[in-house]
Amino acid sequence: MTFNRRNFLGVAIAGTAALSAPRVLGQAKPHVVIVGGGAGGATAARYIAKDSDGAIDVTLIEPTRKYYTCFFSNLYIGGFRDFASIGHTYGGLASDYGVNVVHDWVIGVDRDAMTVTTAAGHSFGYDRLIVAPGIDFVEGSVPGWSTAAQNKMPHSWKAGSQTQLLKAQIEAMPEGGTYCMVAPPNPFRCPPGPYERVSMVAHVLKASNPTAKILIVDPKEKFSKQALFEEGWNKHYAGMIERVGPDFGGANVSVNPDAMEVDIDGTVEKVDVCNVIPAQKAGHIAHAMGLTNDSGFCPIDPATMQSQVDENIHVLGDATIAGDMPKSGFSANSQAKVAAMAVRGALTDSRVFPAKYSNTCWSLIDTEDGIKVGASYQATDEKIAKVDGFISQTGEDAALRKATFEESLGWYAGITADMFG
Amino acid sequence: MRERVFFALALALGGAGEGAADGHAEAIGDAERGAEIWVYCSGCHQIGPDAEIGIGPPLTGIFGRRAASVEGFPYSKSMSRMGSDGLTWTLTTLDAYIENPLVLVSGTRMSFEGLEDPTERADLLAFLREYSDKPSNIPEAAPTARPDYPKLSEETLALVGDEAYGEYLSSECTTCHQRDGSDQGIPSITLWPEKDFVVAMHAYKQKLRPHPVMQMMASRLSDEEIAALAAYFGSLSN
Structure with missing residues (x-):
């Protein structure tokens, strides 16, 4: 997509003039506002600020002061990371890259006037808006569960206090008790995530509560890295994990949080911990802005990550319909770099190159038993399409699995430095 | 020193006789000439039934070894x-490693600049092969069918990379490889000489190096894109 920059800036200035917003008329520098400071938003903020070298003003609006990564939050549950090690602050983006970091909630966007307003009453004009809100849950997707019940039956699918709560509940399980996971339908954040989580819960229980049981209620026929996880579960946690797929009622489940009961196709199970991961949709703000379609996610231009609804807005990460790319922190980080390049190209004279995307997801099954899956992608007219991919093999030797795990530690250090500086 | 060379040569001749019987050994190269080339290696490596760890590891049984x-x-x-x-x-x-060790192992401690001449390498490989347990079980291609790896023309090596494009492409690398050169679990790729970077990436692209993520990443990069990346990462040292 090519853009007529002069026309575009003309419209932006006209928009400003019509407003009483605190945007300076005739402002020389273009302004990019980014909503959401996760793997997509933080990366975009850093890359636009860094690569434009001061030619673009960047404002990042993110409600939390400390961001806990969803990736590696399972390793915290398994005892392989401490909680502090998955928390990150935005100080480096502000001090080293000059990003204006605003801890506030976005409550409104005027797409015609090109302004964003926040709960604290501030208004920010933009030349380009980047929306990276992550996911929210589809209310009613697991009958009996709602966000109001998230302390009794945690989702822990957004990292932070929910992750700590789930870990505490698992550690407090009675001897021989049952941990139940209600797994989500496709599409959802982090396809191997539920099964890595089961592995980490099993790792904890095997040491502290070896007669405990794990029950997965799953609406899906198949899941990511299935052969690898099942091989690992048989090897490390034989007899502990049971998965009820759709053939046995896994898609027909409801819960009663007060009674700690799970109804699977008419059979009621009493459980001790119930980890409900509901069906998912784009983060609320994307719906409020009108960027979603019937799928609940945001259609985008595969070459630039621009919204198909509004070319002044780019959407990143889990909130998007990203073709063959999975919803992952790695994907969001990859998409952010393409969007950052496209935004710089549109607002300054910087060169624009072909979009290249990639993703790799590492999962940990047990101590030093790491696996991975990944692919590279390119933009076609229809979608972000897979080019090439790979996956760990069953039966790999211990040295390779250990190297894969160590690689995941290196990746975590790499991507968090890439996001936050 | 001299003695060891002669000793090795004698063994090689013995081995060559056996190899010739099954018609395979001669296909690699001339083991006898290889024994003479072995002097480049024997300062650090030992070979033969009693070979021990020296400055380098022993090369007895090197074929098929991880x-x-x-x-x-x-x-x-x-x-x-x-x-x-x-x-x-x-x-x-082995052929690729002996030609230029950095093609396969960027941070190798083997201080050997490589053997350019393919005939010399073939002869050395024929010599080394005599000391692997079951040479007849080692599959080998006829010498004429054995290409040089990675396949790199002079033109490819001479490409001048587009640094700005390299900077954009590098953003795909820095999801895992840290710009500050940290080396935990994932190796550092900053401050590499451009040529080393280029040959390493082509070795992944041609699947000579084994890592699946890097094979995938390199396989969709054009020669120009690899040169651009090398130029960018090389420029970080300036």
Whole structure:
């Protein structure tokens, strides 16, 4: 997509003039506002600020002061990371890259006037808006569960206090008790995530509560890295994990949080911990802005990550319909770099190159038993399409699995430095 | 020194006789000439039934062996990583390594600049092969069918990279490889000489190096894109 920059800036200035917003008329520098400071938003903020070298003003609006990564939050549950090690602050983006970091909630966007307003009453004009809100849950997707019940039956699918709560509940399980996971339908954040989580819960229980049981209620026929996880579960946690797929009622489940009961196709199970991961949709703000379609996610231009609804807005990460790319922190980080390049190209004279995307997801099954899956992608007219991919093999030797795990530690250090500086 | 060379030569001749009987050994090269080339190696490496760890690991049984698998030898981190990634010494990988060690193992501690002449390499490989347990079981291609790896023309090596494009492409690398050169679990790629970077990436692209993520990343990069990346990462040292 090519853009007529002069026309575009003309419209932006006209928009400003019509407003009483605190945007300076005739402002020389273009302004990019980014909503959401996760793997997509933080990366975009850093890359636009860094690569434009001061030619673009960047404002990042993110409600939390400390961001806990969803990736590696399972390793915290398994005892392989401490909680502090998955928390990150935005100080480096502000001090080293000059990003204006605003801890506030976005409550409104005027797409015609090109302004964003926040709960604290501030208004920010933009030349380009980047929306990276992550996911929210589809209310009613697991009958009996709602966000109001998230302390009794945690989702822990957004990292932070929910992750700590789930870990505490698992550690407090009675001897021989049952941990139940209600797994989500496709599409959802982090396809191997539920099964890595089961592995980490099993790792904890095997040491502290070896007669405990794990029950997965799953609406899906198949899941990511299935052969690898099942091989690992048989090897490390034989007899502990049971998965009820759709053939046995896994898609027909409801819960009663007060009674700690799970109804699977008419059979009621009493459980001790119930980890409900509901069906998912784009983060609320994307719906409020009108960027979603019937799928609940945001259609985008595969070459630039621009919204198909509004070319002044780019959407990143889990909130998007990203073709063959999975919803992952790695994907969001990859998409952010393409969007950052496209935004710089549109607002300054910087060169624009072909979009290249990639993703790799590492999962940990047990101590030093790491696996991975990944692919590279390119933009076609229809979608972000897979080019090439790979996956760990069953039966790999211990040295390779250990190297894969160590690689995941290196990746975590790499991507968090890439996001936050 | 002199003595060891002669000793090795004698063994090689013995072995060559056996190999010739099954009609395979001669296909690689001339083991007798290889024994003379072995002097480049023998300052650090031993070979033969009683070979021990010296400055380098012993090369007895090198064919079919996993890289970095001699117990007790203090391999470089780079070589150990290649071993756990699955690098195995075959005719093809040894040939590439002897031609230019940095093609396969960027951080190798072997201080050997490489043997350019393919005939010399073939002869040396024929010599080394005499000391692997069951040479007749080692598959090999006829010498004419054995290409140089990675296949790199002079033109490819001479490409001048587009640094700005390289900077954009590098953003795909820095999701895992840290710009500050940290080296935990994932190797550092900053401050590399451009040529080393180019040959390493082509070795992944042509699947000579084993790592699946890097094979995938490199396989969709054009020659120009690899040159651009090399130019960018090389420029970081200026």
